[in-house]
Amino acid sequence: MKVEYIPVGVCSRFIQVSAEDGIVTEVVFHGGCNGNLQGVSRLVTGMKVQDAIDKLAGIDCGGRGTSCPDQLSVALRQLAGAPAADESKVKDEKAGPEGNEDTEADEANPASEVKVEVKLQDGRNQE
Secondary structure, three states: OEEEEOOOOOOOOEEEEEEEOOEEEEEEEEOOOHHHHHHHHHHHOOOEHHHHHHHHOOOOOOOOOOOHHHHHHHHHHHHOOOOHHHHHHHHHHHOOOOOOOHHHHHHHOHHHHOOEOEOOOOOOOOO
């Protein structure tokens, strides 16, 4: 199963994630901190989807209330079939006291609920 996800509030512009039988098989970030995101991609490839979600959810980057790894956890939730309401709740919780201006736009934009596929940066596929 593949998911393509447009992250919110981070430098990365697009995340592709794939999983088979509950195991992350590929993660590709487009944009963001290349070296760090290659590392995250390689570390989660081969992990159980739920384990990756548990480890990545809630990581903050520079006080943004989210991060590329946190946004990957949102994409993995979609991949696992979590209801869209859960994703909105996560975004709202991470917005902090000032709120997240992007939340309304994302709920109105179906492109923010795209499927995600995971692939290693060096082009290898793990099965």
